[in-house]
Amino acid sequence: MSEQIQQESVSVATGETLVEVNQLRTYYGEGGIIESNPVKAVDGVDFEIKRGETLGLVGESGCGKTTLGRTLIQLEDATSGEVLFDGTDVTELSGTELKDWRRNSQMVFQDPESSLNDRMTVGEIIREPLDVHDWPTIGVVVDADVATTIEGNGVADARTTEGVRSDVTVTVRGGSVTDVETRDEMQLERDDVEVELRGDDPTTVRVKVTRSRDQIRRARVRELLDTVGLRPEHYYRYPHQFSGGQRQRVGIARALALEPEFVVLDEPVSALDVSVQAQILNLLEDLQDEFGLTYLFIAHDLSVVRHICDRVAVMYLGNVMELGETEELFANPKNPYTHALLSAIPEPDPTADRERVTLRGTPPSPRDPPTGCPFTTRCPMKIRPDKYQNMDADTWVAIEVFREVLRERERAEKSLTEQAKELLGMETRFSDIDEIKRELFGDIDLSREVEEHVDRAAEHVADNDEQGARRVLREEFGSICDDERPDDYVVSDTGRVSHCHRHMDEYTEPDEFVPYTER
C-alpha cells in the first residue's frame, strides 16, 4: 500500500508553500580542539509549510526540534541543505539582506521570564525591534495616469522594493493628487501625509510624513498592546510586575511588531498554568486569523499540539519520523515512534484503559546516533533476523539491554586514571562484565546459539574492546533497522509520510504489528 518517495520532498496539501526545507542538517561542535563527533541536532529533514497553516513540531528533549526552529529563521547556521522562503534560500543570506529578511520571521520563546529584559518597560521591549530595524519604512504606491517616480525621507516605492507593503496609496489624475489612503497598521492619518507633484514624464511624487517616527512607533506599540489583550497603561510597567500569561502576551506583541509572516513559537505555553495556557492558545489562533500568520509550533505537550496544529511533524534524534495531518496522525499513528510517544501521554481520564507501550532506556546521544534507523535502539517493533522471530520477549529484551549497556559504556567518559589502568591491563570499573551477564541473563535459559554470541561479545569486553563486542552482537542480532536508514514512505491518501522500514512490502506494517513484548 505504501510507495516509496523518489523526490526529496512531497507536496502534502494543496495551497501555496511558504517555507520549503530540503535535506537540512545542523551540527554543533565540529572542528573543536578536542577531536569529537559533532552533535547532529538536525540530521537531514525535508518538509514544507503552507502559507497560513500551523505546523507542529513535536518530540522529546534533545530531538532537535528547537534547533530546527532556530535554523529555519537563521538564529542558527545550517550545516547543509536549504531553507527556501518564497523560493529564496535564506541559509545563503547575510548582511543587510539577512537583516531585511529577518523582519519577516520572528520567534516567541518558551520562558517569558528570561526572554524579556527586566530593566526595560513593557513598551520599550515591544518597541525595540522597531528601533533596531528603523521602522517604519513607509511603502508608497502611486496609481497614476502618467509615469511616476517616488521620493521622500523614510519612504520606499512599494512597487519595486521587496518586502515593503503598500502603506500609503496616492492616486494621481490629470496632474493633481485626487486621493491619499493610509494603511491602519502604519499609525498614519490622512493629515500626517503631505504629497507634492513635480515635473512630468516622469512625474516625481514627493511624499512627506509630518508625524515623527517616534510618535509613529509609540502609536504602533499601543496598538500592539491592544492586539494581544493588554491595556494602554501597561506600556510603562516592568515585566516582573506581570503574571506569566501577561509576560507571554508581551513576548507575542514584540514578535508581531514588524508584521512578520512567519512565526516560530517555541514551547509558548509550556511554562504556563493550564487555565492561562488556554487563554494564550486562543489568542494565538485569533492573531493567525487576523494577520494571516504562518506558525511553526514547537512543543512537547501533545494535547496542545493536537488542538492548535493543522499538521504535525514528529521528531526523534534529529530526524522527522512521521509527518501528516494532525487528527489523522493522532488517531492512527503509522510510525512506531509516534505510536509509542502517543501511548505514553497520560490521559485526563482515569477510566481510560489503553495499552501502553513503555519504551526502554533513553534516546542515544546525538553525537553517536545509530547507523540505521534513529529509533532502532528503543523500537518495540524493530525488525528481527528471521531465525530469531520466535525468541521469547525476555531474552530479546535482555539482549537489547546488553547492547545498550555496551553503547553506554563506550560513551561514558573514562577518567584519565581509568584510561591509564586500562592501558596497564588493570582492573577498572568497566571490566566487571561477568556481573552484567549475570544481572541480565542470570534468570534466562539461553539457547546454545544465543549463548555463544553473548559469550563472544563478553570476551571482547573483557579485553576492553567494547566496539568489537558491539559488532558481534550487531552481526548476530541486528537487522536492516541497525544497518540502513529508512526511506520516507507515503502512508495515507493525504500524503502523510513515515520514516520506517516496516512500510516495505516484505514486512508487517507497524500498525498491524503487535510488539514482541506485548505477545
Added chain:
Amino acid sequence: MAQRETTASRSEQAPLLQVENLQTAFFTDKETIRAVDGISFDIRRGETVGIVGESGSGKSVTARSIMGLVDSPGRVLDGSSIKFDGEELTEKSEKEYRSLRGSDIAMVFQDPLTSLNPVYTVGNQIKEALRLHRDMRGAEATEEAIDLLEAVGIPDASRRVTEYPHEFSGGMRQRAVIAMALACDPELLICDEPTTALDVTIQAQILELLDDLQEERNLAIMFITHDMGVIAEVSDRVNVMYAGEIVESAPVVELFENPRHPYSQGLLNSIPGNQPDTDRLSTIEGDVPTPNEPATYCRFEPRCPKAFDECSKVHPESLAVNDDAADHTAACLLYPEDVSQAEAVELHERRGSQREVSER
C-alpha cells in the same frame, strides 16, 4: 497505584498520614502570604493521594510543611496538626524531624539535582543514606546500593554506582533519587512534580516504576502535580487546591466524571485534550490570586462563572456534595446540592463559625 478497590474500604483503615487544618504562612515586610490556609486530608497505606493545582495554589508548600522543610520567613501556624502513624509532627524539634525525614517519610522533588550532591558519586550518596537510616556500611552498603539501583531499573548498576550525577540522564537521575528515597525504607513517599521535567516516554517509565514499588512495599504516596493526565493515572483520591485551600476532594473516577467545584470544572475544561473538536478552548479568565488575607469569602469568586452575591461574603467550607457522597467534598456555596441554596449558604456559615470557635 490504581488500587481503586482500596477506596471502598478506605474508612476502615487508620490513616498513615492525617493532616488537620494545616496553615502555613510566609511573613514578609509587606504582607502575610497564607500559602496553605486550613487544609485537611489523609493518606492510607498503599494508597496514592493526588494533590493537583496551579502555581501558587500551595501544593508544594503543603509537601514541605509535612516534611518539616518550611524555612523562615515561613511558619506552620498554631492550630495545625500533622499526624504520622498517630504521632503529632508539628511539635517535633528540628532534630527529631530530621530522623523522621530520612526514615519514615521521603520526598522526591521535581528537579533531581536538588537532591543529589554533584561532588559525590551516586553510590556514595545512597550509601550515606543507608548508613544514617539503616546503619549499613562497607561492602554490605555497596551491595545494597547496587540492588536499589537495579530495583529502580538502572542497568549496569555496578558501574553506575561509581558515577557522578552529571553522568546520568534526566530520567536516570530521577531514578537514582527514588533509589535514595527507598534507601531508608520509607512508609510514605511524597512526590512533588517528580516527572514534570521529564519527557513523556521517560515519565511513563517513572510512573510505572512508582506503581511497582508501591505494590511491592505497600507505600503510601502523596503525588503533587499540575498535570491532570498524570493525576488521573496515578491517584486513588484527588484533592484539588486553589489559593491555599482544598476546594474539592473525591475518589479519582468521581472527580473526573463529575467534578462539582466550578474551579475543578474549569480546570478540566481548559485541557486541550479534553476538547479536540472545539475551535476555542474554554478558559478561566484572570489569574490565580495571592492569598494574603484570611478568607472570609470564596477566593475563586472573581473568576467564577457561577458566582452569586453571597460568594463574596461567606467563606465556603468543605462539605459533602450531597447526602450520599461522604467521600466527595467541595468548598463551594452551591453544595450540598440536595438542599436549597439559602440552606446551603447557611450550612457553610454555621460550619465556619463552629470552626472559628473550636480554634479559639
